Amino acid sequence: MINTPLLTVRNLTKIFGPGCPLCLGSTGPEFNTNVCSHCGSVVACGNVAFNLYHNEVLGVVGESGSGKSTLVRLLHFDMEATAGEMLLHSPDGEGSRTTQENLLAANRYRKRQVQSARMGIVYQQPQLGLRMDVTSGGNIAERLIAADWRSVADIRRRAGSLLEKTEIDTRRMDDPPRNFSGGMQQRVQIAKALSNNPLLLLLDEVTTGLDLSVQARVLDLIRNLQRELRLSLLVVSHDLGVIRLLATRTMVMKYGSVVETGLTDQVLEEPQHAYTQLLVSSQL
Amino acid sequence: MLELNNLSKSFHLHLFDGKVIQAFDRVSFAVQEQEFIGLSGPSGSGKSSILKCIYRTYLPSGGEIWYDSRTHGRLNLATLDDHAMLALRRHEIGYISQFLNVIPRISAVDVVAEPLLSRNRCSEREARRRAAELLERLEIPAYLFDAHPATFSGGEQQRVNVARAVIWKPRLLLLDEPTASLDKRSVSLVVALLNELKKEGMTMIGIFHDASLHDALADKRYHLRKGDAHHVLCH
Numbered sequence: 001m002i003n004t005p006l007l008t009v010r011n012l013t014k015i016f017g018p019g020c021p022l023c024l025g026s027t028g029p030e031f032n033t034n035v036c037s038h039c040g041s042v043v044a045c046g047n048v049a050f051n052l053y054h055n056e057v058l059g060v061v062g063e064s065g066s067g068k069s070t071l072v073r074l075l076h077f078d079m080e081a082t083a084g085e086m087l088l089h090s091p092d093g094e095g096s097r098t099t100q101e102n103l104l105a106a107n108r109y110r111k112r113q114v115q116s117a118r119m120g121i122v123y124q125q126p127q128l129g130l131r132m133d134v135t136s137g138g139n140i141a142e143r144l145i146a147a148d149w150r151s152v153a154d155i156r157r158r159a160g161s162l163l164e165k166t167e168i169d170t171r172r173m174d175d176p177p178r179n180f181s182g183g184m185q186q187r188v189q190i191a192k193a194l195s196n197n198p199l200l201l202l203l204d205e206v207t208t209g210l211d212l213s214v215q216a217r218v219l220d221l222i223r224n225l226q227r228e229l230r231l232s233l234l235v236v237s238h239d240l241g242v243i244r245l246l247a248t249r250t251m252v253m254k255y256g257s258v259v260e261t262g263l264t265d266q267v268l269e270e271p272q273h274a275y276t277q278l279l280v281s282s283q284l
Numbered sequence: 285m286l287e288l289n290n291l292s293k294s295f296h297l298h299l300f301d302g303k304v305i306q307a308f309d310r311v312s313f314a315v316q317e318q319e320f321i322g323l324s325g326p327s328g329s330g331k332s333s334i335l336k337c338i339y340r341t342y343l344p345s346g347g348e349i350w351y352d353s354r355t356h357g358r359l360n361l362a363t364l365d366d367h368a369m370l371a372l373r374r375h376e377i378g379y380i381s382q383f384l385n386v387i388p389r390i391s392a393v394d395v396v397a398e399p400l401l402s403r404n405r406c407s408e409r410e411a412r413r414r415a416a417e418l419l420e421r422l423e424i425p426a427y428l429f430d431a432h433p434a435t436f437s438g439g440e441q442q443r444v445n446v447a448r449a450v451i452w453k454p455r456l457l458l459l460d461e462p463t464a465s466l467d468k469r470s471v472s473l474v475v476a477l478l479n480e481l482k483k484e485g486m487t488m489i490g491i492f493h494d495a496s497l498h499d500a501l502a503d504k505r506y507h508l509r510k511g512d513a514h515h516v517l518c519h
Contacts, residue, residue: 053367216389227402245387249366263340263366270342274298281299 005051012084017041044070059247116146120193124205126185162191183214291347307333322502378454459490
């Protein structure tokens with residue numbers, strides 16, 4: 001009755017350490033650990049599966065160590081998955097090929113191509129997403145060049161309009177992010193992530209550590225951009241307030257596993273899993 | 285249009301040694317198109333939980349909720365998948381509680397215009413114009429349109445809440461005491477508005493504590509005792 005998913009993830013698993021056949025069966029919330037008792041490996045993500053639809057905001061919550069940041073990095077190919085499938089369905093003609101292609105198994109060139117043409121990411125630490133000593137315009141240009149933009153005038157115009165969209169004074173386009181405040185750095189990261197008109201935008205704890213008023217401004221910006229550009233977002237946060245504000249559906253993770261998924265108001269008002277009940281009742 | 289069939293809801297509280305609390309048990313009733321069904325009953329009888337189960341804020345524990353969707357046919361909301369439920373929330377089913385739950389930084393007129401912008405894809409100017417018109421009709425003073433509803437009185441907030449809930453004209457509207465802190469004058473404005481929307485075709489299920497509101501709005505009233513629904517009035 002509604003459109004097909006944009007992103008399908010199945011059995012996504014990341015194990016740090018040697019790994020053994022018993023890892024997945026001996027870790028997770030029911031064992032209260034993500035460390036395999038047989039080989040000592042850490043199961044950061046175990047058999048994670050979900051769909052993300054077009055124009056949808058999916059929240060991922062969980063405490064530190066639940067595997068939510070690992071999940072984002074696997075999806076952005078920042079690290080190699082131990083196992084699993086990731087399908088990115090494209091709305092345009094390229095669909096037939098991408099639909100069946102497991103991107104996690106693709107070669108490095110293909111991953112890079114998909115990453116620069118289809119994805120955007122915003123990290124909690126700006127230094128992961130930006131070159132702090134290169135101008136903010138240059139940071140955006142770098143990404144546009146990766147997505148095959150060639151004309152310097154076009155690139156400069158595009159960078160300027162993106163910075164405007166993310167409320168950065170374009171007079172500061174030639175300043176490096178190092179000279180910016182934390183909130184501004186996040187907004188430059190957002191501008192950079194949006195530069196290639198991504199199908200999928202990944203946000204990893206983007207407002208954690210910012211002052212409350214700065215946090216509010218960044219969240220408002222994300223909300224407005226999502227609505228205007230009809231973006232599909234995966235929003236990772238330990239902050240239930242951020243999830244409530246942004247996400248329509250929410251996934252709760254613990255010890256590398258998804259313990260519950262549902263509509264955000266349902267997960268927050270009537271959490272099913274013992275861990276989510278604890279999480280919600282711990283809110284200030 | 286909507287049919288509840290032995291619907292039950294219980295809560296499992298893991299933090300209290302798995303204690304189970306029964307909100308309501310095997311409730312059945314039907315709602316015809318363009319009908320206004322009133323729900324009454326003492327606090328704790330499960331009225332709000334019924335509405336939340338229909339809207340999927342709560343997951344039903346048993347029974348069925350059959351809904352005749354305008355575009356998708358007959359659906360069981362008790363087991364419908366999340367995306368399909370979201371589509372219904374977007375296009376057909378609305379919910380309003382007694383609390384205005386919005387972001388503190390947005391002006392009253394934008395709070396009310398927002399459902400139009402995200403659903404009906406109308407222009408920002410048109411959405412704001414219609415929002416202002418509705419606020420005016422509910423007698424929110426014009427100088428408050430650009431102020432933040434968090435700073436409003438309880439009664440003003442509730443009227444903003446009503447405007448936000450009805451502006452996109454959902455096909456089925458679930459109302460959980462939306463007039464609880466309104467004065468007489470404001471209640472009569474809201475009643476007139478709801479009756480007008482009903483004439484235009486909106487179907488509603490409403491919880492009110494004040495019996496006179498049931499008289500003014502409802503075609504039928506179901507009174508809940510602990511656990512089940514009993515049809516007591518029909519007029």
